[in-house]
Amino acid sequence: MDKNGTLLSVQNLYLYYKTRKGLVQAVDDVNMELKRGETLAVVGESGCGKSSLARAIIRLLPRNVGKYSGKIILDNVDTMKLNEEEFRKQVRWKRISMVFQGAQNSLNPVLKVGYQIAEVLMLHLNMSKSRALEEAKKYLRFVGIHEAFVDRYPFELSGGMKQRVMIAMSLITNPDIIILDEPPSALDVITQANIMNLLKKLKKERNFSYIFITHDMALASELADKVAIMYAGEIVEIAPSEVFYSEPMHPYAKGLIGSVPTLRSEKELKSIPGSPPSLFNPPKGCRFHPRCPHADDRCSEKNPPTIELKDGHLVKCWLYVR
Amino acid sequence: MNSLLKVENLKKWFEIKKGLFSPTLYVRAVDGVSFQLLSGEAISLVGESGSGKTTLGKTILRLYEPTSGKLYFEGKDITHLDDKNSLWYRRETALIQQDPFGALAPHFTIYRILEEPLIIHGFKDKRERRELVYRALREVRLVPEEDFAHKYPHMLSGGQMQRVAVARAIILRPKLIIADEPVSMLDASVRVEILNLLHELQNRNKISFIYITHDLATTRYFSEWIFIMYAGHIVEKARTKELLKKPLHPYTKALLAAIPDPDPENRKQFRDVPPGEPPSLVNPPPGCRFAPRCPYATDVCRKEPPEIEVEKEHWVKCWLYKES
Numbered sequence: 001m002d003k004n005g006t007l008l009s010v011q012n013l014y015l016y017y018k019t020r021k022g023l024v025q026a027v028d029d030v031n032m033e034l035k036r037g038e039t040l041a042v043v044g045e046s047g048c049g050k051s052s053l054a055r056a057i058i059r060l061l062p063r064n065v066g067k068y069s070g071k072i073i074l075d076n077v078d079t080m081k082l083n084e085e086e087f088r089k090q091v092r093w094k095r096i097s098m099v100f101q102g103a104q105n106s107l108n109p110v111l112k113v114g115y116q117i118a119e120v121l122m123l124h125l126n127m128s129k130s131r132a133l134e135e136a137k138k139y140l141r142f143v144g145i146h147e148a149f150v151d152r153y154p155f156e157l158s159g160g161m162k163q164r165v166m167i168a169m170s171l172i173t174n175p176d177i178i179i180l181d182e183p184p185s186a187l188d189v190i191t192q193a194n195i196m197n198l199l200k201k202l203k204k205e206r207n208f209s210y211i212f213i214t215h216d217m218a219l220a221s222e223l224a225d226k227v228a229i230m231y232a233g234e235i236v237e238i239a240p241s242e243v244f245y246s247e248p249m250h251p252y253a254k255g256l257i258g259s260v261p262t263l264r265s266e267k268e269l270k271s272i273p274g275s276p277p278s279l280f281n282p283p284k285g286c287r288f289h290p291r292c293p294h295a296d297d298r299c300s301e302k303n304p305p306t307i308e309l310k311d312g313h314l315v316k317c318w319l320y321v322r
Numbered sequence: 323m324n325s326l327l328k329v330e331n332l333k334k335w336f337e338i339k340k341g342l343f344s345p346t347l348y349v350r351a352v353d354g355v356s357f358q359l360l361s362g363e364a365i366s367l368v369g370e371s372g373s374g375k376t377t378l379g380k381t382i383l384r385l386y387e388p389t390s391g392k393l394y395f396e397g398k399d400i401t402h403l404d405d406k407n408s409l410w411y412r413r414e415t416a417l418i419q420q421d422p423f424g425a426l427a428p429h430f431t432i433y434r435i436l437e438e439p440l441i442i443h444g445f446k447d448k449r450e451r452r453e454l455v456y457r458a459l460r461e462v463r464l465v466p467e468e469d470f471a472h473k474y475p476h477m478l479s480g481g482q483m484q485r486v487a488v489a490r491a492i493i494l495r496p497k498l499i500i501a502d503e504p505v506s507m508l509d510a511s512v513r514v515e516i517l518n519l520l521h522e523l524q525n526r527n528k529i530s531f532i533y534i535t536h537d538l539a540t541t542r543y544f545s546e547w548i549f550i551m552y553a554g555h556i557v558e559k560a561r562t563k564e565l566l567k568k569p570l571h572p573y574t575k576a577l578l579a580a581i582p583d584p585d586p587e588n589r590k591q592f593r594d595v596p597p598g599e600p601p602s603l604v605n606p607p608p609g610c611r612f613a614p615r616c617p618y619a620t621d622v623c624r625k626e627p628p629e630i631e632v633e634k635e636h637w638v639k640c641w642l643y644k645e646s
Contacts, residue, residue, distance in 0.1 A: 159599075188599075190580045218581075222589055244586075255511060259513065261542070263578065269543055
């Protein structure tokens with residue numbers, strides 16, 4: 001860790017995919033930082049590149065990568081310089097783990113859940129099977145499932161329990177960072193609240209850092225110390241939660257907050273006209289300008305710079321450039 | 323206002339046959355539901371997945387045959403309409419489904435998709451059909467309508483596809499539309515547009531709506547009534563504002579407590595929600611179905627609670643509110 005407590009620093013990260021139709025610019029010059037024990041929520045609509053950002057950080061990439069560059073500095077080591085073998089041995093799951101989207105389908109249906117959790121330890125820490133299974137039991141209890149479930153198959157578990165198993169798998173190696181990719185989105189609201197309670201408890205007790213990927217602005221506030229808004233492959237705003245939720249600055253972030261229905265306060269819902277651009281051929285200049293109420297000539301010509309408004313409040317918009 | 327739809331002790335059970343000699347089991351998806359819908363009103367039917375809300379919607383539309391109970395539409399008994407006599411009812415009602423990608427035939431143009439119900443219901447004049455198709459497209463604001471009419475579903479965005487589904491639902495000017503999670507597959511910024519559109523259609527064309535959703539937060543922008551469903555029962559019915567302000571049933575309270583509003587304070591506190599998950603509908607617990615998870619449960623909860631009108635137009639199915 002460096003002196004101001006930064007655990008992970010992502011600098012000028014790019015991830016493009018090659019397809020028959022051309023390059024998909026899924027992650028385009030992304031910069032962000034994460035401190036130990038801190039949670040960063042990455043919020044964006046479907047297709048904005050937020051899951052690609054997660055996969056770029058943990059380096060789980062499809063075959064059709066067209067461009068993958070930048071720096072991902074974990075504790076002063078640039079993991080981008082490690083080869084695949086080194087990355088697998090030193091970083092993936094040991095230091096950074098992930099809870100995948102759709103826990104329902106991420107477990108192997110023909111293996112007992114206990115074995116699936118234990119396998120992580122057998123592979124990454126060379127633990128013996130019997131010891132790994134004991135650990136698996138311990139972690140099942142830890143996430144609120146009776147240890148007898150080590151011998152069950154995934155179909156015998158409810159959706160919420162499968163989600164808990166996925167969480168147990170992600171924390172059993174005691175990593176520094178856990179990436180949560182839309183963890184409870186397919187669950188019922190009460191089950192979802194239970195899972196969020198579990199994640200809050202883990203954060204408090206074990207001081208994990210989370211990168212929480214979600215499309216849900218309200219859910220993001222359940223965990224986020226810091227919010228990053230992603231639009232069309234770029235991060236357009238990052239701010240501490242207190243600042244962001246009371247005063248979002250980017251027109252897209254404002255629109256997104258304005259479209260969230262609330263239960264406890266009366267407000268009029270607004271929508272953002274149009275729909276997000278294709279990542280094959282994003283608009284020139286600011287990628288949000290075709291939908292932006294404040295757009296002028298500058299916005300359609302040049303991509304705005306990211307400027308710091310206040311401590312840790314970054315926004316990528318011409319409105320704030322003097 | 324007159325009663326449009328009346329539902330009396332409606333049940334829909336699905337049979338599961340395991341083997342030749344094992345006893346037949348039933349999934350009691352809807353298990354004794356009663357309510358009334360006035361014309362022009364909108365009801366939100368809120369429940370978790372597996373609570374029976376979609377089955378209730380489809381049974382009301384007579385896409386499923388009710389197991390028992392009664393259904394009346396404008397006073398007419400429609401509980402057991404056969405195919406021959408149901409065409410008029412099909413014209414008076416419509417369904418908007420959750421997944422617009424699956425609901426529109428991919429090899430039909432938008433024009434053909436919207437023309438289909440007109441052909442089925444005997445609109446013989448081609449020019450009239452064209453006018454109605456274009457009118458429906460304008461009403462859902464897919465303009466210029468001539469352009470959209472000749473596209474195929476895959477050329478549209480998710481929000482636009484859902485607009486086509488809405489256009490198809492309103493083209494015959496039905497009196498009742500059941501919208502089953504119409505926005506849950508759409509992005510936040512598009513969701514609002516569709517909800518506002520549905521609300522506008524309800525007001526302008528005096529269409530009654532049953533809005534089926536798991537998302538309590540969207541209901542207040544849409545409906546006069548909220549009905550809360552749990553494991554095949556409706557456990558609470560009240561006007562929207564009243565229910566959100568003063569939930570009575572322990573399940574409704576838990577549901578409200580579980581939903582976050584965007585607020586940075588959220589991360590500092592735990593949510594007060596009951597553990598566990600809804601019961602199996604094959605073998606539900608006796609009496610109140612929420613009792614196994616309910617913090618207030620007592621012995622009396624093993625008997626089915628009555629529906630009690632605690633305040634005017636606020637009903638709850640819970641023993642806590644029974645005055646002895």
